[in-house]
Amino acid sequence: MIRKVVLENGMRIVAERMPSAKSVSIGLWVNVGSRDEDAHEHGISHFLEHMFFKGTTRRTAGEIAQEIDAIGGELNAFTSRENTTFYAKVLEDHLPKAVELLSDNFHHSKFDRRDIDKERQVVIEEIRMVDDDPEDLVHTLHIEDMLKGNPLGRTILGTPETLATIDRKKIMSFLERTYDPKQIVIAVAGRFEFNTLIPLLQKTFEKYERNNIRSIPRVAPEMTPQFQVRKRKFEQEHICISTPGLGITHPQREALHILNTVMGGGVSSHLFQEVREQRGLAYSIYSTPSFYQDGGLFTIYAGTGAKSAPKVVELIFKEIKKMKEKGITADELKKAKEHIKGSILLSTESTGSRMGRLAKDELAFGRQFKLEDVIAGINRVTLKSIQEVANTLFNSKKISLTAIGPVEAHALHGPSGL
Secondary structure (H helix, E strand, C coil), X not given: CEEXXXXXXXXXXXXXXXXXXXXXXXXXXXCCCHHHCCHHHCCHHHHHHHHCCCXXXXXXXXXXXXXXXXXXXXXXXXXXXXXXXXXXXXXXXXHHHHHHHHHHHHHHECCCHHHHHHHHHHHHHHHHHHHCCHHHHHHHHHHHHHCCCCHHHCCCCCCHHHXXXXXXXXXXXXXXXXXXXXXXXXXXEECCCHHHHHHHHXXXXXXXXXXXXXXXXXXXXXXXXXXXXXXXXXXXXXXXXXXXXXXXXXXXXXXXXXXXXXXXXXXXXXXHHHHHHHCCCEEEEEEEEEEECCEEEEEEEEEECCCCHHHHHHHHHHHHHHHHHHCCCHHHHHHHHHHHHHHHHHHXXXXXXXXXXXXXXXXXXXXXXXXXXXXXXXXXXXXXXXXXHHHHHCCCCCCEEEEEECCCHHHCCCCCCC
């Protein structure tokens, strides 16, 4: 059973009981991410996520860590391009403590200037870690290439230069301007009682207010086709090939999920079988869709040796052309549907997954979908709708390629002839 409650300040609670579960997951989902930053604030959403755990007026950072460890729970956060999420997972008996810790961080964080200076260096090390991981780096550069001029194209972490300008005054200004209670969803899934949970959350969060809300309007991305090959001293060539995708509420999003499953979403997919299993040209090759509020990407990644890179790119474009011209078979459609339905049903055993689904549905659609409705949407996908999505996505004039590694640019070719 799912219940939705809107608090007096506009904050929404969506909660689902899972009586057979042992744990309960609770998350504060703020509809603010890196795309909502002004240029001079680049990286501040992610930096804020770190700072919320660096001590409150009631607890030190060490005490926060000790209290969640003492109950065997998990307390953490993450930042995306469109959301910032703070969450906890605990046993049912410890739900009040989880709510207390989350609310203390959320309401009473000090944002001490000394902690800001220290954490700035921590995030700079995180940026360096990404730069040292070729797979992460090529995805980062690829999005920057495709979404030039749009905040969606900027890295979530920021840069050392922009982080250097973030101080307490800028943090407090960003919080006041963007952390609107009407844009916050508290999602809960697992073992709990509604008559205990709802009053607890009302007491804890109903008085939360911001007085200077002034969010930056989200600008729909316009994706510019790019062909960028950067020489780096890596052992492999790391390649991303993308097309503009679909928004998170697009009526053909289920069709795109199925197309992705067949094309590169698993070990039986066309790309995995052709490039890795049949030819042994790559260890890692996959495709994945990214969904945003007003657009998206469909991306294929491959990591391969320098000598194999031109052939791998050729095979990827060959698969794109085949998908556009022939689509998928009825048998592939059936198997992909079963694969996706199986993944969804298996994920429902996790309180964290259920909590995340509740929040994402509320933020994107303003409602929750019953499991049978989700399954029905997958079952409605036809071969015709798959073909329509393929024709929409795979336009040679819209495809971009970014590669980093030892290969020269002239060795790789673009999507001409698709």
